[in-house]
Amino acid sequence: xxxxxxxxxxxxxxxxxxxxxxxxxxxxxxxxxxxxxxxxxxxxxxxxxxxxxxxxxxxxxxxxxxxxxxxxxxxxxxxxxxxxxxxxxxxxxxxxxxxxxxxxxxxxxxxxxxxxxxxxxxxxxxx
Amino acid sequence: xxxxxxxxxxxxxxxxxxxxxxxxxxxxxxxxxxxxxxxxxxxxxxxxxxxxxxxxxxxxxxxxxxxxxxxxxxxxxxxxxxxxxxxxxxxxxxxxxxxxxxxxxxxxxxxxxxxxxxxxxxxxxxxxxxxxxxxxxxxxxxxxxxxxxxxxxxxxxxxxxxxxxxxxxxxxxxxxxxxxxxxxxxxxxxxxxxxxxxxxxxxxxxxxxxxxxxxxxxxxxxxxxxxxxxxxxxxxxxxxxxxxxxxxxxxxxxxxxxxxxxxxxxxxxxxxxxxxxxxxxxxxxxxxxxxxxxx
Ligand code: SF4
Ligand code: SF4
Numbered sequence: 532x533x534x535x536x537x538x539x540x541x542x543x544x545x546x547x548x549x550x551x552x553x554x555x556x557x558x559x560x561x562x563x564x565x566x567x568x569x570x571x572x573x574x575x576x577x578x579x580x581x582x583x584x585x586x587x588x589x590x591x592x593x594x595x596x597x598x599x600x601x602x603x604x605x606x607x608x609x610x611x612x613x614x615x616x617x618x619x620x621x622x623x624x625x626x627x628x629x630x631x632x633x634x635x636x637x638x639x640x641x642x643x644x645x646x647x648x649x650x651x652x653x654x655x656x657x658x
Numbered sequence: 659x660x661x662x663x664x665x666x667x668x669x670x671x672x673x674x675x676x677x678x679x680x681x682x683x684x685x686x687x688x689x690x691x692x693x694x695x696x697x698x699x700x701x702x703x704x705x706x707x708x709x710x711x712x713x714x715x716x717x718x719x720x721x722x723x724x725x726x727x728x729x730x731x732x733x734x735x736x737x738x739x740x741x742x743x744x745x746x747x748x749x750x751x752x753x754x755x756x757x758x759x760x761x762x763x764x765x766x767x768x769x770x771x772x773x774x775x776x777x778x779x780x781x782x783x784x785x786x787x788x789x790x791x792x793x794x795x796x797x798x799x800x801x802x803x804x805x806x807x808x809x810x811x812x813x814x815x816x817x818x819x820x821x822x823x824x825x826x827x828x829x830x831x832x833x834x835x836x837x838x839x840x841x842x843x844x845x846x847x848x849x850x851x852x853x854x855x856x857x858x859x860x861x862x863x864x865x866x867x868x869x870x871x872x873x874x875x876x877x878x879x880x881x882x883x884x885x886x887x888x889x890x891x892x893x894x895x896x897x898x899x900x901x902x903x904x905x906x907x908x909x910x911x912x913x914x915x916x917x918x919x920x921x922x923x924x925x926x927x928x929x930x931x932x933x934x935x936x937x938x939x940x941x942x943x944x945x946x947x948x949x950x951x952x953x
Contacts, residue, residue: 550709567850571863598860601704602851603816607825620707634859643896644858645673647739647889651703651855654714 538586545583548621555611556580562605562615571598576605576615583618596622597633597656620655627658662783663730664692665721667740668700669888674737676931677888677915681736681780683929684920687796688788692734697724703739703889704855705746712761718747719761722775723768732776734783736917738887741779742813745820748777779814781830781886781916782822790837798925800839804943806919807843807880807911808832809871811890812851825849831884834916838923845878847871852893861897868893869901872911881942882912884919891915896936912939 534542546553556577563575572595574582582590599619606614626633633656641649662685670678685692698721706714721744725733735741751758752773762770784793808831815821815828823830828849832842852871853864872894875883885891895913902910914922918930922943932939 548708548710567867568853568863571860598856598863600851600854600856601707602812602854604812604849604851607816607818614707617707617709624708639859641858645669645888645892647669647673647703647737648855648857648892650668650700651739651889652858654702654704654706655855656859 534586537588541583541586541588541590544625545618545621548624549614549617551614551617551621553580553584553618556584556613557611559610561608561610562613565604565608566599567602567604568598568600576619579622580613580615580618583622590622591626593622595619601655623655624658627656630658632657659686659689659691661691661693663725663728663733664694665698665701665725665733665735665740665744665777666694667698667735667737669737673934674888674891674915676918676929676934677736677886677891679929679931680915680921681917683926684917684924687920687924688792690783695721695724695733696728701740701743701747703743705743712757712764715747715750715757715761716765718744719751719771720765720768722748722777723765723771725775726771727769731774732778734778734780736780736886736915738779738811738813738885739889741777742820744777746817748773748775749820779822779886781814781834784834785830790833793834793837793920794839796924797839799923801919801923802839804840805843805879805881806835806840807845807875807878807883808835808848809875809883809885809890809894809913810849811885811887812849812854813887815849831916835884835919838919840919840923843875843878843880845874845880847874852890853897854889854893857889857893857897864893864897865901865904868897869905869907872898872901872913873908876908876911880911882914882939884914884916886916899936910937912937912942914939 574595596619601616702717815825835842853867857864
């Protein structure tokens, strides 16, 4: 399969933002096996990586990177030493840097939430 | 008394005040005065994973600079998230002189960070510097018969490069529990994520996860759970209580900060501020019965 320029852009962007080599992933699926939140995801972590490898920009609409809690379970399991949470963050950042926040402050009910939850949520879900 | 430099972070001044006060108390029983940094700021709570954006490293690095300015080579943390963020940023700039230089040139009110400060978690102080025998020494109320489930969560052991124990088979909390005279409980979810910041907008995920972790600990016989993370505490305590109400399910398992368990064992539970917890641990600790008996 040949990647077009726009496909290659996605690969380059994610590699630049994450500092990872996307093609180091050989799709073993260990990351997805260790992820506690796959029930809530529309793409498994290894599927997300595969989609980025082939430059499929539809991955930017996926729920998966916003469900990822940066828990690093997958990171300690990956036999290729890939930093999967950094790849998730790169995919989130592409959206955030286009000036679209995931968290909409206007309809967020913050009552009772500790600041450690709010700060970490904003760090991950607003640009 | 030996004085150690201590970085509290924001939660320990607010929702986790019982964590700070019990830590200060417990440390004094060990001959240690936790000296709060004169200047500190929020670490940012989560380590930034974007390779190109150094802005998000400024918060944690500034704290390292303040430790250096105050003349210390080591700074101790209690909160797992602060510990993780400070350690990872420290590692990043120590290994990458170019990034360190950029960050230094950006901070104009502070001196340059030389990359010589070490960040240590309180558990590392207990395990590596004082030793478990010293931790056992001040015990006045041995917690005999109390079954305690260790909850590591994510940030104490991951990633491997900065984790304070083996990410698959950690033992530091088990040793901590034993040194206080209680029984560590083995259960499969000690290192599984509680859902973290998804508690803000994806509460259902966290409710389910908190229910899964705490009921697994209960099924393994736990009377209570211990943690050193204020966000895990909120999720396992408050979200567990909501889960139990929603599902009409089993008995709640109280969640304590590590130093609260020390304070109880050392004979002072007043510093723990248990009234701040959603699930009151006093019954599980049999403190109520004891107070009644003493009356
Ligand atoms: S564990 Fe690593 S190599 Fe395996 S699928 Fe996931 S990212 Fe790819
Ligand atoms: S870091 Fe994200 S993708 Fe990896 S296991 Fe945790 S939640 Fe899943």
